[in-house]
Amino acid sequence: MATEFPRLMIAAIQGMSGKTTVTIGLLKALRDRGLRVQPYKKGPDYIDPSWATIASGVPCRNLDAIMMKDDQLIHSLCSQSDRADLAIVEGAMGIFDGFDIDGSNSSAELAHLLDIPIILVVSGQRITRSVAALINGVVQFDDRINIAGVVLNRVARPRHQRIMTGAIEKYCQVPILGTLPKGDDIKIPDRHLGLVPAGEEAELLSRVDRLGELVEEHLDIDRLLAIAKSAPPIEDPGGGTIQVDLPRRPRIGVFQDRAFSFYYPENLEALEEAGADLVTVNAFTTADVDDLDGLYIGGGFPEVMAADLAANESLKASVKKAADKGLPIYAECGGLMYLSQGIRTAEGYFPMCGVFPCEIEMTSKPQGHGYAFQRIRTNNPYFTPGDLIPGHEFHHSRAVWPEGVDPAEQAFAFETERGKGLAVVNGITYDGLIYRQTLATYHHYHAAAQALWAENFAKMAAKG
Known part of the structure; x- marks a missing residue:
């Protein structure tokens, strides 16, 4: 049965660009607007989903083509759609980075499978006009996917922002959906396996609130929602059920x-x-x-x-x-x-x-x-x-x-x-x-x- 529901993927040109920051902030901003958002994380990960769960108030699920078959990936996305206003999938690493040279299990392959619009997060750290070349490279690399918008992260100063946005507007055909400023007060500290898990340090949870405020202030959320609603219908293959005859409930x-x-x-x-x-x-x-x-x-x-x-x-x-x-x-x-x-x-x-x-x-x-x-x-x-x-x-x-x-x-x-x-x-x-x-x-x-x-x-x- 074909099902239609709003959905977005938050991806990046490379890891450490800030896609988790943007995802957490967007989830919190949408929740503060009264929307129920079903979060997903591409790949095998526990820590980022813990923050997505805190930000959205909805348990985050993983989508991974190594551990799951295509039908399972699609059903996982579709099966939660009737309980949410939209779904947001956070990508992993760079958008085309995958299990092998062909990009198997990449965020781009997942986006193609799920027929989902992509919001590309681009770090402004140590770059200005060259950002336009990077964005065009991503758009032209794989025409099966839909790069529907760009969010600039870690923007240092107004002049920095003007040069980057001017270059994108002149040379690219992708809309800019907002810019987020640099700031240590919105960073979630790392540990040897990645971010510190949500819930381990209660004082860090205030940063989720701060990220939600920043996203509401600096991103065009109404346009993001419109892009999410443009996602086409997708066929839900359905999922299996477990049936076990037990002498009692353990x-x-x-x-x-x-x-x-x-x-x-x-x-x-x-x-x-x-x-x-x-x-x-x-x-x-x-x-x-x-x-x-x-x-x-x-x-x-x-x-x-x-x-x-x-x-x-x-x-x-x-x-x-x-x-x-x-x-x-x-x-x-x-x-x-x-x-x-x-x-x-x-x-x-x-x-x-x-x-x-x-x-x-x-x-x-x-x-x-x-x-x-x-x-x-x-x-x-x-x-x-x-x-x-x-x-x-x-x-x-x-x-x-x-x-x-x-x-x-x-x-x-x-x-x-x-x-x-x-x-x-x-x-x-x-x-x-x-x-x-x-x-x-x-x-x-x-x-x-x-x-x-x-x-x-x-x-x-x-x-x-």
């Missing part, structure tokens, strides 16, 4: 707090569709998980709060007891770190749950960064043996095996065909540590890659 605890916040909404929804009730667990204040049937521990920044995590001895002991009993536990990246013997940072060593014999050591450089592909082995309770599961990894830590612990004696769920994985044994890279019904991995998984993950998880939890 209660799966989901760690959600300042340390663990990296979850795709679709993963949580898949568990609920499979018949599970989700219960929030706070790693700092929850005393135990004794009354739960399963645990899902996502990614985040446990190393930043390692001392506070280590201090909750009661919860750590309860998680270890649950793993020993065979409770189904699925842990990704930060969750893996929490289930290790301990985390070693520049501040010291902090004991964790001790489910697995490895320790986690923080490093100054990325140890895994980008898409990962895992070939499923036979010894795991969550995935179908032989399948290749796409996902991603992004971490500044590595597993360290104490003296007397041989990684070759550990059970691994995955053989890593692309990515850094967890350990190399006899020249083969492995990931996904297994202990009873616990699986812990550096691999971030999206439920669209294989629905059986949620079904298997719910079935195990329902058995008690």
Whole structure:
């Protein structure tokens, strides 16, 4: 069925141009106007979506052609349209940057698939008249996409603005929809994985309000809305449903707090569709998980709060007891770190749950960064043996095996065909540590890659 709804993509010529700043500000400005906006983020990302969620008041979703098929991408966009006044998709990196030389999985390819108008964010830093050549280059590079407008960011002074806007008006056929000034008061600070996650530092949330005010003041929002409404109808291919016959509804605890916040909404929804009730667990204040049937521990920044995590001895002991009993536990990246013997940072060593014999050591450089592909082995309770599961990894830590612990004696769920994985044994890279019904991995998984993950998880939890 064809569906028609307003939509925009915010993209940029290159990364660090300010498209996240513009997206957050636009979402907040539209929300302040009383509009419900469904935000999306292109690519595998948790942190930018956390800010988009705060700005819009609507959970942000991801659109990624590596982890999702074309029909899934289109359905994800269309399925939320009846609940929103418009959809806004934030691109990733440069507009044509993708998985390979052909630009596979680029923002431009996604825009073409979704038939969505593009607003191009251009940084004014160290450039004036040359901006016109850059914009024309983008417009002429791929005539399948619609560059519907330009927003200039980090404009220093009125003279700077006059030269750039004059050049664009003279040499380009793309309308200028506004300019945003430079200013440290609107920047969201970075950390080694990108922006600081929304909600971790409450005082940063005032910057969302400031960004909304700036966008309302400096951008032509009425014209932006008109461009969004010009998007043509798109055919919704529909989506599948999960149907699982369970003896009862299991209660799966989901760690959600300042340390663990990296979850795709679709993963949580898949568990609920499979018949599970989700219960929030706070790693700092929850005393135990004794009354739960399963645990899902996502990614985040446990190393930043390692001392506070280590201090909750009661919860750590309860998680270890649950793993020993065979409770189904699925842990990704930060969750893996929490289930290790301990985390070693520049501040010291902090004991964790001790489910697995490895320790986690923080490093100054990325140890895994980008898409990962895992070939499923036979010894795991969550995935179908032989399948290749796409996902991603992004971490500044590595597993360290104490003296007397041989990684070759550990059970691994995955053989890593692309990515850094967890350990190399006899020249083969492995990931996904297994202990009873616990699986812990550096691999971030999206439920669209294989629905059986949620079904298997719910079935195990329902058995008690």
